[in-house]
Amino acid sequence: MINVEKYQELAGNLSAKNIELVAVSKTKPVEDIMALYDAGQRQFAENYVQEITAKQPVLPADIHWHFIGHLQTNKVKFITPFVHLIQSIDSIKLLKETDKQAKKFNRVINCLLQIHVAKEESKFGMNEEELAKALNYADTLTNIKICGLMGMASFTDDEQIVAAEFIYLKDLFDKYQRANASIDMKILSMGMSSDYKLAAEHGSTMVRIGSLLFGARS
């Protein structure tokens, strides 16, 4: 069961700070998505291609779908027709393929570059050198638009570690925003259920919240 009042309170608090709320609906049924939709939510995110392509056609057309999971190049074509923002671009190869598929559908696809900040090896993303290269490369592409950066902090209760990672991301965001006049970076996507307050304090413009809205995933 979705707690609509809790959703509205969260959405209101974030909107007062000009932070966009993306509801992470992975593993959750369309009924739960509809409950939030009816309460006013329009931005939803998924991390598996199979799941987002199954849900999108059966849900209202004005939903803005975000893709936040690791994306294999051979699967980009399945989300290209409808995706609103791919937040998890983690390689130049993926950037190139997204541009190629976007051309076929005559679209310009909004993208965030995912930055690796967490201590865990398993988290995907670019380092600073790769980010600089990707931004230069993106300048040559016509059918993708780099809108900003996304990052996931370490999975830890140690707020100092998490805060340091958010500060690092925000610094990178500011640095490359200034460095690339041709690229209009507006979105800094950081913060999840457990750390969104900290992310908000450190300059996040978009949070990705799943379990806090939908309940724990099994």
Ligand SMILES: *Cc1c(COP(=O)(O)O)cnc(C)c1O
């Ligand atoms: C699952 C997921 C989230 C949301 O996680 P919660 O802890 O449930 O809020 C956010 N970002 C990414 C990239 C995810 O995979």
